[in-house]
Each structure stands twice: as C-alpha cells, then as structure tokens.
Amino acid sequence: MKAFARLYTALDETTSTSAKVAALVAYFSSAPPSDAAWVVHFLSGRRPKRLVSSGRLRAWAAQEAGIPDWLFEESYHAVGDLAEAITLVLPATGTSSELPLSHWVEERLLRLRGEDDDVQREVMIQSWRELDTHERFVWNKLITGSFRVGASQQLVTRALGERSGVPEGVLSHRLMGAWEPTPEFFQRLTAADTSDADISRPYPFFLAHPLEADPATLGEADEWIVEWKWDGIRAQLIRRAGRTFLWSRGEELLAGRFPEIEESGALLPDGTAIDGELLPWAEGAPLPFAQLQRRIGRKIVGRKILEDVPVVLVAYDLLEESGVDLRTLPLSQRRNRLTALLQSLAPGRLILSPAVPSPDWETVATAREAARGLGAEGVMLKRVASAYGVGRRRGDWWKWKVDPLTVDAVLIYAQPGSGKRAGLFTDYTFGIWEGDHLVPFAKAYSGLTDQEIRKVDAFVRRNTLEKFGPVRTVKPELVFELAFEGIQRSSRHKSGIAVRFPRMARWRTDKKAEEADTIERVRELLDSVSGREKA
Amino acid sequence: MLTLTSSGLYCQAGDFFIDPWEPVDRAVITHAHGDHATWGSRAYLTSRTGLGVLRARLEPGACIQAAEYGEQVVLGSTTIRLHPAGHILGSSQVRIEHAGEIWVVSGDYKTDPDPTCTPFEPVRCHTFVTESTFGLPIYRWPSQEQVFSEINSWWRANAAAGKTSLLLGYALGKAQRLLAGLDAGIGPILTHGAVERMTSLYREGGVELPATHYAGAADSRADATGAIVIAPPYADASIWSRRFGDHSTGFASGWMMVRGARRQRSLDRGFALSDHVDWPGLLAAIEATGAGEVWVTHGYTGPVVRWLKERGLDARAIATRFEGERAEVTETSEDPHL
Structure with missing residues (x-):
C-alpha cells in the first residue's frame, strides 16, 4: 500500500504529463506484477464497485473519530469528497502498512462483498487504524469507488510502453474489453509477443476533435467524407469464432441489452468488427435520445420496449474483415468494404451511415444547419485517406456540431461542487419567468472561468436568502446565457421542459433579471425545434 | 460588557x-x-x-x-x-x-x-x-517539523532540477514564519517587495531571520535558479512571477489541508501551515x-x-x-x- 500511496501522491502533486509518466515508470519498474495489474486496472478507469454504502461509511467514520454525525456532515460538505473527509476527521495513527496493494484489494476490499454490517465495519475500522494518512486516503478512494487521479489510460500506456518497449497501440488494444487484473494478465500485457488474441476484444475507438476553426482551413471539401453526427451510443459490433460481442465506448459489454443488434451481428461473417452508433430508430429516422434512455440500463428487455423503441446500429467503419485488422487502410477503402458487406446482408438492423454530399464547404455548412431537424447534432468530417487511429487525435477526424440553442436565465439556487470545486458554489439552478415568478428551468455546472466562478461564489455568499442543507436560494439578480443541444417536453420538470447538455455560455452582466427569457419564449423555441423534428 | x-x-x-x-x-x-x-x-x-x-x-x-x-x-x-x-x-x-x-x-x-x-x-x-x-x-495541523521538512525537500528537489521555488504565503506573519523554518543552506532566499517590507520590521522587532534578497532588485533574474522566492498569494500567476521562468509553485496555508483547495489554484504543492x-x-x-x-x-x-x-x-x-x-x-x- 505504501508504494501505491506514494504513486498516487506523486501523480496528484503534479500537472506535468512527463512527471506523471516518470512516476508511473518508476512504479512499474519496482512493483510486483500482482500489484501492477491492479494499478493498470484502476488507472485505466475501471472502478472498483462500491461495496459499502456511503451512509455506513459516514456513520463509522464519525464513530471512529468521536464526533457526532452532524459534525461529520459539516466536515464532508467543507471537503466535498467523502474519501478525503473520512481521512481528515480520523485521528492520526502513526502506523503504516507494508502489505502490498493486491492484499488490500483482494483480501480486504473484495472480501467486503456480501458481508453483513458488523463484518464490514470491523474491516473498515481495522483498516483505518493500520494505515497512515496517505494510504488511508487512497484506501478510502478505492472503497468509495471514486478513484480518479488525473492519470488517464493514455498515460498508463505511455509509461508501460516506455518501460516494456511494447508499442502503445498494441498496449491500448490489449487493454480493451474484459480482462482480470491478475499477475498473468500484466505479464501478457507487457509481453513482447504481439500475436496474442482474445476473441471478444474490441479495438480502441477513434474519436474526433471538435472543429472550432473555419472548415476551409482543412483544405478542399472533396478530400473529406462527411457524415451526420448522431446522438446515440457509440458501439463496436464484433463477430468472431461463431460468437457475437457488442461493446459500448465505455468498454462495457452490452450483452443482452440490444438483442436485435446481436441477432443481426450473428449474420456477419467470422472475423468482422464494425464501428457504429446505436440509435433508436423508426421509419427511417432517429427517435429522440430520451427514447434510447428508456433502453439504457435495462437488463431485461421485454417485447413491449423492443417494439416501442426499436434500435439500429448505424455503421461508420469496418475495422476488421476476415480476421484482418483494416485500421491502417484509407477510410475510403474501409468504407467501400463496409458498404459491400452491408449490401450482402438482408436489410435489417445494420444501416450504413449515409454520406452527406460535400462538393464544397458551403454545401456542408448548409447540411450542418439542417442537422438538428434530422435528429443529428451536426456533421462529422473524416479525411478520405485517414487511417482508424486510437483515442482522440487532431487532424483527420473532426466533429462540427450545430450551434447550440440558447436561453437567458436567472441564477436562483446554488450549491457547492465537489472534488476540485469543493467549498465553492459552482452548481447552479436557473429560472425563467412565468408571469412574475421564476420557475426552475435547468441546472448547469460548466462554462465559467475560474475567475467567474469565484465572483459568482462571492455573490452567492452575500446574497443568500435561504439555506436548505447545502443548497442556497439566492437573490435573483445574475443572468446567464445557457446553451444546450436539445429541448423536449418533460412531465418530470417543473417548467414542463427538459434540455440536453445545458451549460453557461456567457455571463450576461449587461442584463437585468427582468430581462431574462420567459416561459413563452422557451415554448416557442421548443415548437420551432420540434416542428422541424419528425419525431 | x-x-x-x-x-x-x-x-x-x-x-x-x-x-x-x-x-x-x-x-x-x-x-x-x-x-x-x-x-x-x-x-x-x-x-x-x-x-x-x-x-x-x-x-x-x-x-x-x-x-x-x-x-x-x-x-x-x-x-x-x-x-x-x-x-x-x-x-x-x-x-x-x-x-x-x-x-x-x-x-x-x-x-x-x-x-x-x-x-x-x-x-x-x-x-x-x-x-x-x-x-x-x-x-488538525501536522507538526511544524513535518511541514518544514516537506517544504525544504520540495525546495531542495527543485533546486537540483534547476528550478525556482515560488512559495506563497501572506506577507505579514506567514512569510516570516516560513523564513524562520527554511534551511538556508539549500540556496538563496528571495522576497517579494511586500514580504521584504514586513520582514525588515520583524528584524527591527528583534526576530532573527535568515538573510533575504529583494527579488525586485535588478540582478534578481540571474539569482533565481535554485532559489526560493517568498511572495504573497496574489503574486501567483501574475506578471511579477513570470520573471522566474521555470518554477514550481507552493502555497502555505491552513486551507491546503484540503486537496480541493490546492487543485482550485492549480498549485504544484500545498503546505498545511496556518x-x-x-x-x-x-x-x-x-x-x-x-x-x-x-x-x-x-x-x-x-x-x-x-x-x-x-x-x-x-x-x-x-x-x-x-x-x-x-x-x-x-x-x-x-x-x-x-
């Protein structure tokens, strides 16, 4: 646990990428494979499942610290992070653990599963007593399942690449899909032999960068393949050795969630991998994203929901054909092969992502403007000659989203953020006018600069009208332009309207609260948008 | 009453x-x-x-x-x-x-x-x-010895890497307490003007502090490598601090007990000294x-x-x-x- 806590501290203490990689290299050089495997597991975003409820952790920590529950809650609000709050309220022990990380994870953390309260409590309190402050903090992070340290999988692969000499692309691929963090896995991960295979393993997704510049800076429009940017679930459909695997971009195996897609996948020839987007689809057009949300997370998919919300896979790319990795071929060739493959199948749930004609940028710009009406978020620009890369890289793939919808709304409630934003009022609720009162319309957390956040924070403190737990009602005075991607009717929201991805586009210091938008104007916006949407 | x-x-x-x-x-x-x-x-x-x-x-x-x-x-x-x-x-x-x-x-x-x-x-x-x-x-403050040992090791490591250490703390009180705890053997100690003024008043009041050099002096740029600079918090990320080129920034404050407070300021190091x-x-x-x-x-x-x-x-x-x-x-x- 010592070495792991040291690594965590080293990663946490610096914002420099090279320093983080150096800390990882140093760790991997001395850690036993059984520990290293867990570190790869955690740092690549695979979070330990939370086995102890937050309420119990709080109660036990308060008892161990000898403070009442209300004082623990006050402390927790000040810290904004449960793992850290527990660490700070517990008395210092003067002890430290020589036991390896794998012991702490396998013999303690995982053993908590299914144990009753008394056993869990015993393990937690004993653990807190054995660990020093740094170790206790990372232990609590593992327990609360909120393990983030500003070291991405990309940094891990860089460090492992530097240490083992295995190319980063190979490492990323080996880290895809399902694997167990065993010493054997770690040895295979960093083995020089690259002929390994796991039939379910997906390829790392290639992601596009947002386009902020004028597309004309990208050269001629005809060097680009333009597609709609759909708002669904990015997924990879794989058929190998007579079995079908559907993976989400979050590298979750979606087995059984979308049976209609897996059925279609079963018709693909062995050795096929298709990159695409899961979309709720009816009569040749996508349904609103909210419909897809009805299917997400549902483990048992009944007949009714299958009929209500039919799903298709809009295929973007062909990554593997006849067991051969096609990723280095130019996109034009991959797309030709994909087209031919889909044509060879009976019409079904696999649909080729249509190409938007791109004779010149003006045509593309016009298509982008029309995207929202088609249920798309904008357009994708992919260089005709581009290979299928790894991760989010600039240059060959761009997403060019439609300008967002905007509404001017008034700040009415504020609550402190967590993590980096702990103790600052950063989470806001905004209202719009309905007659002479403000009705809550949307919540937004992002879009302000640090300096603006500090100003709003100071405003909230000086203009609090009421407190409800951590939430404060503030004097309705500040106006913000909220930007969002979509707008829909909703029976679950007080305003009767739900918006998608709201964020603060601008602080309208030039506007008074009375000048913010009204519910009527927002309803007009809703009508104008849904008028264009076929759904 | x-x-x-x-x-x-x-x-x-x-x-x-x-x-x-x-x-x-x-x-x-x-x-x-x-x-x-x-x-x-x-x-x-x-x-x-x-x-x-x-x-x-x-x-x-x-x-x-x-x-x-x-x-x-x-x-x-x-x-x-x-x-x-x-x-x-x-x-x-x-x-x-x-x-x-x-x-x-x-x-x-x-x-x-x-x-x-x-x-x-x-x-x-x-x-x-x-x-x-x-x-x-x-x-719950860690012991003063522990905090100063962290500060001095941070300074030593920066000095070895050819970097300047910029240590932020309030000009009156905190800055002088920091000066008193520094290991002057590591390198030169520079001060921001506001710190230097208060430090000279401390010396006049009979408090013994290590030798400091006013960082605003004309030749301070040449001196800064391997040095520690004591400055008030508002000097962070200001034009003033750019003169030190490649530097690591630390902040000495009780608030640094909490990780979020350090991350809000994008500091390299936070030292819980209050x-x-x-x-x-x-x-x-x-x-x-x-x-x-x-x-x-x-x-x-x-x-x-x-x-x-x-x-x-x-x-x-x-x-x-x-x-x-x-x-x-x-x-x-x-x-x-x-």
Whole structure:
C-alpha cells in the first residue's frame, strides 16, 4: 500500500504529463506484477464497485473519530469528497502498512462483498487504524469507488510502453474489453509477443476533435467524407469464432441489452468488427435520445420496449474483415468494404451511415444547419485517406456540431461542487419567468472561468436568502446565457421542459433579471425545434 | 460588557471598540492584519511588540498607544490587559475586567509553536470571544517539523532540477514564519517587495531571520535558479512571477489541508501551515479559559457553536464584516486568513 500511496501522491502533486509518466515508470519498474495489474486496472478507469454504502461509511467514520454525525456532515460538505473527509476527521495513527496493494484489494476490499454490517465495519475500522494518512486516503478512494487521479489510460500506456518497449497501440488494444487484473494478465500485457488474441476484444475507438476553426482551413471539401453526427451510443459490433460481442465506448459489454443488434451481428461473417452508433430508430429516422434512455440500463428487455423503441446500429467503419485488422487502410477503402458487406446482408438492423454530399464547404455548412431537424447534432468530417487511429487525435477526424440553442436565465439556487470545486458554489439552478415568478428551468455546472466562478461564489455568499442543507436560494439578480443541444417536453420538470447538455455560455452582466427569457419564449423555441423534428 | 454594533465589537463601560470595521474614537487592535486594523480611528491601543507592524499598516501619523503584554491599562471603568495570541508578531488577546467580570477577546490566534512571535497564553475568563476560521475536525495541523521538512525537500528537489521555488504565503506573519523554518543552506532566499517590507520590521522587532534578497532588485533574474522566492498569494500567476521562468509553485496555508483547495489554484504543492488555531487547539483553548459563555466569530461559527452547546456551554455566533467559511481561499487580493 505504501508504494501505491506514494504513486498516487506523486501523480496528484503534479500537472506535468512527463512527471506523471516518470512516476508511473518508476512504479512499474519496482512493483510486483500482482500489484501492477491492479494499478493498470484502476488507472485505466475501471472502478472498483462500491461495496459499502456511503451512509455506513459516514456513520463509522464519525464513530471512529468521536464526533457526532452532524459534525461529520459539516466536515464532508467543507471537503466535498467523502474519501478525503473520512481521512481528515480520523485521528492520526502513526502506523503504516507494508502489505502490498493486491492484499488490500483482494483480501480486504473484495472480501467486503456480501458481508453483513458488523463484518464490514470491523474491516473498515481495522483498516483505518493500520494505515497512515496517505494510504488511508487512497484506501478510502478505492472503497468509495471514486478513484480518479488525473492519470488517464493514455498515460498508463505511455509509461508501460516506455518501460516494456511494447508499442502503445498494441498496449491500448490489449487493454480493451474484459480482462482480470491478475499477475498473468500484466505479464501478457507487457509481453513482447504481439500475436496474442482474445476473441471478444474490441479495438480502441477513434474519436474526433471538435472543429472550432473555419472548415476551409482543412483544405478542399472533396478530400473529406462527411457524415451526420448522431446522438446515440457509440458501439463496436464484433463477430468472431461463431460468437457475437457488442461493446459500448465505455468498454462495457452490452450483452443482452440490444438483442436485435446481436441477432443481426450473428449474420456477419467470422472475423468482422464494425464501428457504429446505436440509435433508436423508426421509419427511417432517429427517435429522440430520451427514447434510447428508456433502453439504457435495462437488463431485461421485454417485447413491449423492443417494439416501442426499436434500435439500429448505424455503421461508420469496418475495422476488421476476415480476421484482418483494416485500421491502417484509407477510410475510403474501409468504407467501400463496409458498404459491400452491408449490401450482402438482408436489410435489417445494420444501416450504413449515409454520406452527406460535400462538393464544397458551403454545401456542408448548409447540411450542418439542417442537422438538428434530422435528429443529428451536426456533421462529422473524416479525411478520405485517414487511417482508424486510437483515442482522440487532431487532424483527420473532426466533429462540427450545430450551434447550440440558447436561453437567458436567472441564477436562483446554488450549491457547492465537489472534488476540485469543493467549498465553492459552482452548481447552479436557473429560472425563467412565468408571469412574475421564476420557475426552475435547468441546472448547469460548466462554462465559467475560474475567475467567474469565484465572483459568482462571492455573490452567492452575500446574497443568500435561504439555506436548505447545502443548497442556497439566492437573490435573483445574475443572468446567464445557457446553451444546450436539445429541448423536449418533460412531465418530470417543473417548467414542463427538459434540455440536453445545458451549460453557461456567457455571463450576461449587461442584463437585468427582468430581462431574462420567459416561459413563452422557451415554448416557442421548443415548437420551432420540434416542428422541424419528425419525431 | 460587549455589544456588536455596525462598527464592530463595542465596550460601553470602557468606551472603546475592538478591531472596529470603521473609524471610531478609540480602537483596541489585536493585530495588524487588514481586516482587524482599519484606518482612520482617532486613537489606537496595541501591544508594544506589535507597534512597528501596526504603524506600517495604518495611515501615517496615526495616534497609537502601546502596552506591554500583561500591563494594566485603564479605559473608562474597565481595566484592559493584552496577552499574547501567538498569531503574528505583536498579536494580542484583549482581557477586559469590569465590576468583577472578565471577558477575553482572542482576535486571531494559534496554539502551535512559532519562533517569530510570543506564544499564545491561556487567560481565565467568564466570557471568551473566539475566532473559528478552521473550526471543523478536518483541520488538525501536522507538526511544524513535518511541514518544514516537506517544504525544504520540495525546495531542495527543485533546486537540483534547476528550478525556482515560488512559495506563497501572506506577507505579514506567514512569510516570516516560513523564513524562520527554511534551511538556508539549500540556496538563496528571495522576497517579494511586500514580504521584504514586513520582514525588515520583524528584524527591527528583534526576530532573527535568515538573510533575504529583494527579488525586485535588478540582478534578481540571474539569482533565481535554485532559489526560493517568498511572495504573497496574489503574486501567483501574475506578471511579477513570470520573471522566474521555470518554477514550481507552493502555497502555505491552513486551507491546503484540503486537496480541493490546492487543485482550485492549480498549485504544484500545498503546505498545511496556518497561523490560526486548528480544531483540537480551538477546543483546548476554550476549555483552558474556563469560560461558561463563548462568542464565536469569523469562520465555522455554526458547527463550533453547536458543538459547544452540546457540551453545556452558553455559546453564540457573532457576525463579522468578512464572511468566513471558504471565501478567503478564493480571494485574489491580499487576505490575511490564507
């Protein structure tokens, strides 16, 4: 646990990428494979499942610290992070653990599963007593399942690449899909032999960068393949050795969630991998994203929901054909092969992502403007000659989203953020006018600069009208332009309207609260948008 | 004995204010930080050791009377004594005695050791007015030795890598405490102008500190490699700090106890070193006064009051001009509670 806590501290203490990689290299050089495997597991975003409820952790920590529950809650609000709050309220022990990380994870953390309260409590309190402050903090992070340290999988692969000499692309691929963090896995991960295979393993997704510049800076429009940017679930459909695997971009195996897609996948020839987007689809057009949300997370998919919300896979790319990795071929060739493959199948749930004609940028710009009406978020620009890369890289793939919808709304409630934003009022609720009162319309957390956040924070403190737990009602005075991607009717929201991805586009210091938008104007916006949407 | 007015804490029997927020006729000043020492009053009373720094902070020609710690001063029908608060050079608690009743106003204080000022002295009283800047159990300061060993190792590692170390801390008090704890063998020590001014006043007041060089001097750029620069928090990310080229930034403040506070400022390092009392220190200090009534100000007043009430004390929160909580850490200007 010592070495792991040291690594965590080293990663946490610096914002420099090279320093983080150096800390990882140093760790991997001395850690036993059984520990290293867990570190790869955690740092690549695979979070330990939370086995102890937050309420119990709080109660036990308060008892161990000898403070009442209300004082623990006050402390927790000040810290904004449960793992850290527990660490700070517990008395210092003067002890430290020589036991390896794998012991702490396998013999303690995982053993908590299914144990009753008394056993869990015993393990937690004993653990807190054995660990020093740094170790206790990372232990609590593992327990609360909120393990983030500003070291991405990309940094891990860089460090492992530097240490083992295995190319980063190979490492990323080996880290895809399902694997167990065993010493054997770690040895295979960093083995020089690259002929390994796991039939379910997906390829790392290639992601596009947002386009902020004028597309004309990208050269001629005809060097680009333009597609709609759909708002669904990015997924990879794989058929190998007579079995079908559907993976989400979050590298979750979606087995059984979308049976209609897996059925279609079963018709693909062995050795096929298709990159695409899961979309709720009816009569040749996508349904609103909210419909897809009805299917997400549902483990048992009944007949009714299958009929209500039919799903298709809009295929973007062909990554593997006849067991051969096609990723280095130019996109034009991959797309030709994909087209031919889909044509060879009976019409079904696999649909080729249509190409938007791109004779010149003006045509593309016009298509982008029309995207929202088609249920798309904008357009994708992919260089005709581009290979299928790894991760989010600039240059060959761009997403060019439609300008967002905007509404001017008034700040009415504020609550402190967590993590980096702990103790600052950063989470806001905004209202719009309905007659002479403000009705809550949307919540937004992002879009302000640090300096603006500090100003709003100071405003909230000086203009609090009421407190409800951590939430404060503030004097309705500040106006913000909220930007969002979509707008829909909703029976679950007080305003009767739900918006998608709201964020603060601008602080309208030039506007008074009375000048913010009204519910009527927002309803007009809703009508104008849904008028264009076929759904 | 005391009442809270729109100008601050007022003692009618003695006709004086303690750390008033606005100009008054007579002000008793606990210490020279900006939120306790306001310009424009007709007469001030402060401790002898705090005279130099207070004079530097108030308007030229201000009328300041100085009293030794423990010396008796009669104001109206009250008797006043100043007792060391251990916060910064010359900081005092104000003990007021009137008709057999004793009140103590702590001002800002800490119970941890600090070689740059007289240690906090517990004073028995009936009513104690305490600060509560760090009045939550998450605030338990690590030992001073440990913090300085972290600071010195950080400086040593930066120096070895050819980097400058920029260490931020409030110019009056914190900066001098930092200077006193640095291992001057590691490299040269540079100071920001605001720090240098206060440091020379400390030296005049008889506090021994290592040699420092004013970083504004013409040749400071050449000197900065491997050096540590002590600067006030507002110098961070300013044009001023760019002169040091490749540097690592650390911040010494009680707020650095919490990781989020460090990350909000994108600091390389945070060192939990505070001139305020921590949670155990606060509880111990209150107990040592023997007071049955406690007024809690500036900071986590709510939790501290509730805690004390649950233990049978008569406690209440009183307002301050500056909102406590976490506002301090977000301020960009000079703020003494950092």
